Structure formats: structure tokens, C-alpha cells
Amino acid sequence: MSTPSLLDDSLLERIRSRAADYDHDNAFFTEDLDELVAVGYLRALVPTRLGGLGLSLERVVAEQVRLGSAAPATALAVNMHLVWTGVAKVLLDRGDDSLEFLLREAGAGEIFGFGVSEGGNDLVLFGSRTDAAPQADGGYRFTGTKIFTSLSPAWTRLGTMGLDTTSDDAPRIVYGFIDRDDPDVSWKDDWDTLGMRASQSQTTVLSGAYSRPDRIIRRLEPGPNPDPLIFAIFANFEVLLAAVYTGIGRRALELAVEAAHRRTSMKNDGRSLAQDPDIRWRIADAAIAQDGIGPQLVALARDVDEKADHGAQWFPKLVGLKIRATENARHVVDQAIRVSGGSSYFAGSELGRLYRDVLAGIFHPSDAESAHSTVANAWLGPIA
Known part of the structure; x- marks a missing residue:
């Protein structure tokens, strides 16, 4: 059951x-x-x-x-x-x-935001443009600008990171959590985007925002790091992200099937497009693509739960899943748009909204260039 x-x-x-x-x-x-x-x-x-x-x-x-x-x-x-x-x-x-x-x-009901992304920082977790200034009590003050901070109107705790350049063992990437009521945290009402609009992923400005000592969870050397925190962030971010885009593909396929049955063709004596060989091919192509992502998504999530040992292949598997899921969803939505016709071009169309939403998958880390570099290094070794 x-x-x-x-x-x-x-x-x-x-x-x-x-x-x-x-x-x-x-x-x-x-x-x-x-x-x-x-x-x-x-x-x-x-x-x-x-x-x-x-x-x-x-x-x-x-x-x-x-x-x-x-x-x-x-x-x-x-x-x-x-x-x-x-x-x-x-x-x-x-x-x-x-x-x-x-x-x-x-x-107990607190809501956590993810304040990591920065404009121009293609190192993502391995570097930071945000300053992390150590305090006498062991806490840190973070100064910098974080972009794509989803849940901006609602989070009560923000997980963030910055670069400590002044401690004796500097540089260190510092991870910590700050509270929403910190007077040195502010937001820009700047989320006016093509898609994913309801996420309200506004820019967050940290102007010396304080993370107390018991909320500082890591101080790591910049660059790739074997610390379990890095694996945990990659694993959860990539797998859960892939799930959202797999959902977009699922819904787009449903809408395409509905459209194929609803639309008719004057060239074929008023028969539904579900009887048209070209439309049937597009639906089948989308369905085959959609079927292919589910097993990998479930398998990697289960492997995280069961503490599977993929060794050096963990990161290639995770970034590969993200790329496959987001690109797969774009393909399925594109096929659905072609099946559904011009009505999907109107602003009020659900499929048109999915077409705009699915494009955001391009921008989430790891991007295609980074992901392919990760996989190539795993199979071929780093460039000499």
C-alpha cells in the first residue's frame, strides 16, 4: 500500500x-x-x-x-x-x-532562508564576495549583498556565508545564521522577473549582520572542501531542485495531453489532434523524456538517506541530476507548447507560465559549464 x-x-x-x-x-x-x-x-x-x-x-x-x-x-x-x-x-x-x-x-516553526548566492561569484560555495568580520565574542558580522534570496518576505533565520580575511588562519569561508530582526539586515524590493515570480527571491543586503558564536557552524578553507557540510548542501540543493523541475515537466505533459484531445484539425475532418501522427510523436517524445528522470531522482534521494558510498562520484552524480532534470523539463515544456498551439502564448496560460518558470533552471547552481567540468574531472582527472 x-x-x-x-x-x-x-x-x-x-x-x-x-x-x-x-x-x-x-x-x-x-x-x-x-x-x-x-x-x-x-x-x-x-x-x-x-x-x-x-x-x-x-x-x-x-x-x-x-x-x-x-x-x-x-x-x-x-x-x-x-x-x-x-x-x-x-x-x-x-x-x-x-x-x-x-x-x-x-x-518550533522558524523558517530558514538560503542567503548564499552573490552577483559575479561563480565559485558559489568555494568563495565569497561577502566580508565575514570576526568579533571578540567568537561571533561574526557579515557585510555583503546576497541575491536570489527566496522566501524573502517570510524567513525568520537566514543561513549565509562570507570570507574571513583577518584571522590568523585566514582566509576562511565562514558559515553562520542570522536573525530576521537584526537591524543590519535589509531587503530590496527588486523581484520583478520573467518567471518564478511568487518566490519573491529578493536581494538581501547585510550591513554588518551579526551571527552569534553558537550560530557559526563552519570555518573552511576556500575552494573545494571534503567537509560534510559541503556534501550536505550539494546533495539537498541539487536533489530537491531536480524534484521541482521534474514536477514542472509532469504538469506540462498533462497539459499537452489535454490539449491534444481538445484541439481539432480541419485538415483531418475535425478529428482531435490526438489522432495526428506528428502530435502523437511529440507527446511520446515528451513522455519518454519525463519517464527517464524519475528513477534517477528517487535513487539519488534514497542514496542520501541510506548513506550510500559513491566516493568521488557523488558530486558528478548530483550535478548531473540537476542538469538532466532542468534541461529535461525545458524540453518537455517546449514539446507541450508546440502541441498546445498559440493559446499558450497568452499571458494567462498555465503552460505559458510554466514556459517562463522553467527557464529559471538555467541559473541555479551548478550551471551547465560547472557541472560538465565537475563530471569531466571525475572521469578524466583535472586539466594539467
């Missing part, structure tokens, strides 16, 4: 029904978030002893595929909180309790 979904069909339909208005108004998904909080969705990966639902990453991935099929922007924004709880869970499962406080606070 299959496990009932945490997100039942009626909840998903309510969420889907609001997505167009959020997109049109460039508004945050407040009602969606309220309902997701009410069913415990943001506590899904938190152990039961810490106030959560104790679900596996594999289970949450399945839920995110469903949520992504209903409202991609909502799913993408919620992902950022789920990533942090997933990171904390991965560490705890491997005997590292440095983020147990995060799980406890998430279990």
Missing part, C-alpha cells in the same frame, strides 16, 4: 488555483505558505523528537514533485527552507549535531 501524500489533492488544487494570480500580481505566496505550514510541510525533514514529521529525503522529493507540478514558484521557494533542514538531517544522520539547533528551531 502506498503512503498517503502529505499534500492531498484538494490542497494541491487550492495551491494551483492561486498560482496565476501570484504570478500576475508579482505577489508572494502567502496563502500557500500558511496552508503548507498548517500541514507541517516545513517540518517534514525534522526528526519527530525535535518536533518534526521525520520524513526521508526520498519521501519529501516525491512531495516536491507534486508541489512543483501545482505551483513551481511556491515549490522553489519552499525548497530553500527544506534544503537547510535537509542539510541538518544529513549531518545528524552521520553523527554531526552542529546543526541540531536548526532542526529544533524549524520544528
